[in-house]
Amino acid sequence: MSLRTRGPSRDWGRSAPSAHPGGGAVLVTGASSGIGLAVVTLLRTAGHDVVLASRSAEALERAVDVSEGEGAALPVVADVSSAAEVRDLFDRAAEWATGRGRALTGVVHCPAVLAYGRVEDVPDEVLDHALAVSLGGAVNVARTALRHWSGRDEVGSLVVVGSLLGEVTVPGMGAYATAKWGVHGLVRTLQQENRGRAARARVSLVVPGGVDTPVYEQAGTYLGRHGSPPPPVVSPHRVARAAVRCLERPRRRVSVGPANSLTRLGFLLVPPVYDLLVGPLARALALGRRADDGPGNVLAPVPEKERLRG
Template sequence: MLVTGASSGIGLAVVSLLRTAGHDVVLASRSAEALERAVAVSAGEGATLPVVADVSSAAEVRDLVDRAAAWAAGRGRALTGVVHCPAVLAYGRVEDVPDEVLDRALAVSLGGTVNVARTALRHWSGRGEVGSLVVVGSLLGEVTVPGMGGYATAKWGVHGLVRTLQQENRGRAARARVSLVVPGGVDTPVYEQAGTYLGRHGSAPPPVVSPHRVARAAVRCLERPRRRVSVGPANALTRLGFLLVPPVYDLLVGPLARAFALGRRADDGPGNVLAPVPEKERLRG
């Protein structure tokens, strides 16, 4: 199995569950230091191969998949599943987030998903195999929140990509079984790691679920693929409000986001968007 974004949050929880089940796991992340720590804290019998890779680079993703497949083959196995988790974000009005920060966030969160998905599909297609691809999306791929425009743009793109892949991989044309996991607020460090141009850190919007709950949904999709799995008790209601009563949603979402999705005061800056911050990578927020 290959897990991208494996050194923190949901990805790290996926690694732990897979290893506990006895699977060998290739862990990919931008930071060697964070990967080393992830291998140490994830328990289980499955062997691990940490690989430093930036998913926004198509070349690095090709090398990652090649290494993962070769390592699996050397252990008498095959690369049968990929769980894609990485995302970076910067809080702020769209026009206030610096160009390089917004461009980089889109390159990682959306471009990285494209790179991983098409490389995995090409790998399985070239071998006449059908693998399992699980993509971790977000409730913000189905609704929007002011101050998170870059993240919503990326996640709406991710959801559109996954739906297209599901359409293209039907019947005899299938190269993969493609699943989308849609979490709401999750207790991970992604909000603290994020860049901000609002003068405040982000925080997980309630109701908050554990990273292991999302990871369990992702691992189940590897075994029994599903088109879409929502993880979060308020997801359905939030989505319904966004679709059915947009004026009311738009009136309420700003004040609610300021009250519940922003934390303590912080200096403006890019967070981990431009480069990893290994000391902030961990399972929970």
């Protein structure tokens, strides 16, 4: 797999010829857990140098160990909700890549935090920070990536991991849906702004449904219950493979989940029926064991719960 592309491509589904195999380094945010960790593992196994970013130094150290491969790794502690920390992250990533004779040509953005509960029941601080991480983080990373690639010969590849909940809604997950709908709107705008000769990056959106990751167990909850991935559930590696493919052959939108299309159609075409069924189905299929209300990992990382699968 090559991650360097020169000049804008007319067909978004096909990348232009690569300069040479393994020519670029990749920055992965949300790299210490779930989909992000799976992306890092795939890239390093294929021999690519990877910069791993996460809020937890402890979790990053484990991620470097478990993702061991031919590609080198640089762990960087960064909170994507902070624009200043994201700028510093890109500076360090670019300097490290240059020192290894490479360029930073790809970014895969994965992080998100969950806070279950009716919108009015989630505490202000928790709701605000959930939006700052899940939506604001995507804005910060995308803006900084585009500025990094501005004026360079290479057109970068930016892959953003969204969610089926960026296209439908579920009661009790309003904070997450609000953030992900915003992320999907951001990506669509970036795709419009990066066309033809004005392109600084090819921007791809990966849309997973239920995924077997720790995000549900780590989530804040104000419903008195933990969440769980709604079936049918796919592995984090399946989503990661879609994201890594988009680095080489960018696509506007890639859906990962056997029920995504049907769910989306129901939401769009028969909203009264969807709204009638979604609440009972979510309670039956997407909520787990009882739990005390609390912020989970929204306000601060919980390193001991960061791992590949849930």
